[in-house]
Amino acid sequence: MWDYTDKVKEHFLNPRNVGEITDADAVGEVGSLACGDALKLFIKLDENKERIVDAKFQTFGCGSAIASSSALTEMVKGKTLDEALEITNQQIADFLGGLPEEKMHCSVMGQEALEAAIAKYRGVDAPAHGHGHDHVETEGELVCKCFGLTDVFLKKVIASNKLHTAEQVTHFTKAGGACGGCIPKIKELIAEVMGEEKKAAAEKPSKLTNLRKMQLIQETLENEVRPQLWADGGDLELIDIDGSNVQVAFRKACAGCASSGYTARFVEQKLRELVSPDITVQEVQG
Amino acid sequence: MREIYLDNNATTKVDERVFEEMRPYFCELYGNPSSMHFFGGQVQKKVDEARARVASLLGALPDEIVFTACGTESDNAAIRSALEVFPEKRHIITSRVEHPAVLTQCRNLTKRGYRVTELNVDGNGQLDLNELEKALDEDTAIVSLMYANNETGVIFPIEEAARIVKKKGAIFHTDAVQAVGKIPLNMAESAIDMLSLSGHKLHAPKGVGVLYVRRGTPFRPMLVGGHQERGRRAGTENTASIIAMGKACELAEQYMADEAGRVRELRDRLERELTALIPNTRINGGGTDRLPNTLSIAMEFVEGEGILLLLSDKGICASSGSACTSGSLEPSHVLRAMGVPFTCAHGSIRFSLSRFTTDDDIDAVIKELPPIISRLREMSPFGREYLVQK
Numbered sequence: 001m002w003d004y005t006d007k008v009k010e011h012f013l014n015p016r017n018v019g020e021i022t023d024a025d026a027v028g029e030v031g032s033l034a035c036g037d038a039l040k041l042f043i044k045l046d047e048n049k050e051r052i053v054d055a056k057f058q059t060f061g062c063g064s065a066i067a068s069s070s071a072l073t074e075m076v077k078g079k080t081l082d083e084a085l086e087i088t089n090q091q092i093a094d095f096l097g098g099l100p101e102e103k104m105h106c107s108v109m110g111q112e113a114l115e116a117a118i119a120k121y122r123g124v125d126a127p128a129h130g131h132g133h134d135h136v137e138t139e140g141e142l143v144c145k146c147f148g149l150t151d152v153f154l155k156k157v158i159a160s161n162k163l164h165t166a167e168q169v170t171h172f173t174k175a176g177g178a179c180g181g182c183i184p185k186i187k188e189l190i191a192e193v194m195g196e197e198k199k200a201a202a203e204k205p206s207k208l209t210n211l212r213k214m215q216l217i218q219e220t221l222e223n224e225v226r227p228q229l230w231a232d233g234g235d236l237e238l239i240d241i242d243g244s245n246v247q248v249a250f251r252k253a254c255a256g257c258a259s260s261g262y263t264a265r266f267v268e269q270k271l272r273e274l275v276s277p278d279i280t281v282q283e284v285q286g
Numbered sequence: 287m288r289e290i291y292l293d294n295n296a297t298t299k300v301d302e303r304v305f306e307e308m309r310p311y312f313c314e315l316y317g318n319p320s321s322m323h324f325f326g327g328q329v330q331k332k333v334d335e336a337r338a339r340v341a342s343l344l345g346a347l348p349d350e351i352v353f354t355a356c357g358t359e360s361d362n363a364a365i366r367s368a369l370e371v372f373p374e375k376r377h378i379i380t381s382r383v384e385h386p387a388v389l390t391q392c393r394n395l396t397k398r399g400y401r402v403t404e405l406n407v408d409g410n411g412q413l414d415l416n417e418l419e420k421a422l423d424e425d426t427a428i429v430s431l432m433y434a435n436n437e438t439g440v441i442f443p444i445e446e447a448a449r450i451v452k453k454k455g456a457i458f459h460t461d462a463v464q465a466v467g468k469i470p471l472n473m474a475e476s477a478i479d480m481l482s483l484s485g486h487k488l489h490a491p492k493g494v495g496v497l498y499v500r501r502g503t504p505f506r507p508m509l510v511g512g513h514q515e516r517g518r519r520a521g522t523e524n525t526a527s528i529i530a531m532g533k534a535c536e537l538a539e540q541y542m543a544d545e546a547g548r549v550r551e552l553r554d555r556l557e558r559e560l561t562a563l564i565p566n567t568r569i570n571g572g573g574t575d576r577l578p579n580t581l582s583i584a585m586e587f588v589e590g591e592g593i594l595l596l597l598s599d600k601g602i603c604a605s606s607g608s609a610c611t612s613g614s615l616e617p618s619h620v621l622r623a624m625g626v627p628f629t630c631a632h633g634s635i636r637f638s639l640s641r642f643t644t645d646d647d648i649d650a651v652i653k654e655l656p657p658i659i660s661r662l663r664e665m666s667p668f669g670r671e672y673l674v675q676k
Contacts, residue, residue, distance in 0.1 A: 060667060
């Protein structure tokens, strides 16, 4: 049996806001019978069309899908559309005191329905999600054919929930949970997202503290530089860091190599690219 | 809250008479049956008695009974043995609706170069024996087909299948975990070579199983390192559970008429009344032979986990073929193989009865389930235009 929190059970047994709003301002639908869960969200705005005054839902799905829908409708009431768009699937799960990881896709479905409803109201294309046959987005490439999910959608969920395994991506989105054919592609997407995050972190040198800078220099040398030197039978050792001056000693094949000057420039270039543009590399004997 | 336990295909209550039978073999009669002293010897006698009781239920001979740790072990041992007996044969036949104990092993074997044919089933979950006949060839080492399906209760024509297989010289194994104790079996007049059963499905404890191996069937053990079970399954006997298994089989023989009569009538009444009270249902496997204790009912436009949780809230324990309850994302492989439409597959619930099921239990389901289904259907965005009013 699933380890549902009392709050999940309570929202499942006594769901809030079940039903339709016949004169809804916005309606968002995600999921399908074939997928095994689906959510139709109705939103009613105030007279100025600013704040959400009422929200109702119809859900086909498991206990946590119903509880997530109930939580979502409670969370959006009183919010402006922009505020509502800030709601993340993690916040829906947190509202319920957490969801089992295998059930996180229920919270993602809630967030998707909300985005779909607001996008529809504003007359723009819904953000790419693809979950649900009526709403398959053309943006992005279809990755999971079983559940109709695009790379754009998957990358968004991977990034916002900091997912790092294919199994987690399945738990959060269902992708890869049926035939499993797209699991290699999911792994590529994770690598891509993590790579982008790494780059984004490296592109912010202005916020670098000395401590962080030293850590980054060490990480870059360990992960980016030394493996390349090993490939040629060489190695280096970090001797000291003095401000932006990085002192290294070459080892093994690199030690006394005629092109060590070239290698030092390669190290400098890597550190400038990934840590800070003002770095200089100095070869020392150590 | 009193439990209304209708999930007996998942596991059963240990019959108190079974428990009483096994009780002394922990703290008092704890001897090793292999020992030379009187203290172990008296346990050996009880193990022999248990073996005879199991054999009697199956219409088998005592030396054809091998005690194992569970049904899954029996299934694994049977298939591995056949492949070792026929190292030159590289083909296995099974069905798409087998229990994972068989299916997973077969699928893993494809990675080791074996060819596996998974026979299809029709909309009722029934086999086509012509397909079996066509799939068999000289390369087939073993055919493993379940006696009765755990999810739907559908009974395969196992005797006919076994005869077809024997003509081609392959070994025939059946996973009879769900059938034993519910329908009569007679190995004396059967062509089955090997048959698996599990203790906890027939009111014995978890952790004990049996593999029936017909006299003369070549066998290679999976566990080696001891002489136990005539060298067919090494390891000190789980004496208390084996003795429990013997008692459970003796009781199962006595209760066979109850299964075929009273239990079947309870199941039929449940089926009749639920289909009358709940619109848009279908009975999975309803058009073919089924176990007397199993009802798999599909309700359109609702999802199984929600049904189970609301039933559970009323003390009713059942099971579902829905994806969400298992952590997998697809409905059960059995219902999919049967071609049950998605509108129903997610909303399939299995009620499985036992000798302990009462009229009151059935009344409780008939009272509680229809309003649960109406409530979930009202909550669902689907099906409004299709649902028949009753």
